[in-house]
Amino acid sequence: MTKAELKDFLDEKVLLYNNTSFIQDDPIQIPHLYTQKEDIEIAGFLSATIAWGNRKMIIKNAHRMMELMGNSPYDFVMEHHEDHLENLDSFVHRTFNGVDFATFIKGLKHIYTNHKGLENVFANTSLPMQERISNFKKLFFEIEHPTRSEKHISDPVKGSAAKRINMYLRWMVRNDNTGVDLGIWNTISTADLSCPLDVHSGNMARKLGILKRKQNDAKALAELDAALRGFDPIDPVKYDFALFGLGAIEKF
Template identity: 70%
Template sequence: MNKTELKDFLDQKVIQYNTLDFIESDPVQIPHLFTQKEDIEIAGFLSATIAWGNRKMIIKNSHRMMELMGNAPYDFVMSHSEDDLVRLETFVHRTFNGQDFVGFMKSLQNIYKNHNGLEAVFAKNQTADSMQKSISEFKQLFFEIPHLSRTQKHISDPLNNSAAKRINMFLRWMCRQDNKGVDLGIWKTISPALLSCPLDLHSGNVARKLGLLNRKQNDGKALLELDSKLREFDATDPVKYDFALFGLGIFEDF
């Protein structure tokens, strides 16, 4: 396919997969459970954080996280007691355990009490063409309070050449505003033009087969390469093509 044909093909796949039907098999369903802004973004952040591995298990364990917080994530973050935190210690999703969960609660409370919330933190350090510096600065701020060193591995740093797939997915959920009903689009201070594709095994393999990506590793350098190609197709909303790449990989075994 030439460039025009490839763009048309991907645009059709975006239309095919960016529909309400997508939600039922994706962890984006978790923030959709809520209506208050802070509940949505905390639920989205936590479910994106554990979004690796089997998708059914991701969704099941994300629901479990919400249940442990009384299905009121913002209220739990802001007003939990030490006894409330004890019950979180039973949680486990792969290498993310109860101690990590407790640490995340304390860091999120610090962000909402002292830094005006998640949106303000991510919006603060955005650059003219990327959110990667912002993600790196977010990680530093998230762990500015006392924490277990093991918990740091659950937030990626793009400036250390990570593709930061889970945070980029979370930012897609929060920032894209296309009225299709999948992405929530509740953050108005970050332009979708700055977002990066959540690069993982599936989207990376499809991107290589389509000639959008040459680099073998799914790392920060590969993300920059893929971003530049997708921005040629749509500079204002490049990460809409995540639906095409992910759909082709997961649902069509492309």
């Protein structure tokens, strides 16, 4: 395919998958449960944090996270006591356990109390987005915390593709009126976003000839970003729907 033909092909796939039917089988359904901004962004952040492995299990465990917070994520984060955190001990999703969950609650409270909230931390327009993610991780773990919990937020500056955080940012920033991405953060441009790079999007990008690097790491993400910005510099991350749909759903 020529570049123009490939763009048309991917645009068609974006239209196919970027609609509300996508929500029912995706963890993005969790933040869609809420209407208050802070509830949406906290529910989204925690759901994205555990978004690896089987999608049904991710969704099931993300629902359980919300239940353990009384289905009021922001209130729980800001008003919790130590005995509330003890109720999280039984939670586990793969390597993310109750200790990590409690640490993330404390980290989120720190972000809202001392750094004006999640959106504000990512809205530093003087830095490229991947550096903002790295900075977010530093701020998040300013609190006293077990070292083990640090692995649950990836650091692009250290070479990670940071798939889950980039997916979360897509959820929060994109607002194209299709009803999938929530688009509640208007201080960040979609042009600054990066594609959530995982096994599905990576393999599909390689098959289509827009990614050559074999590892799914920060260098591969930069390469993929450049290709997708060539198709749409304003909203490059919309092609996540196409790459994911082709790879995970169509098995293209």
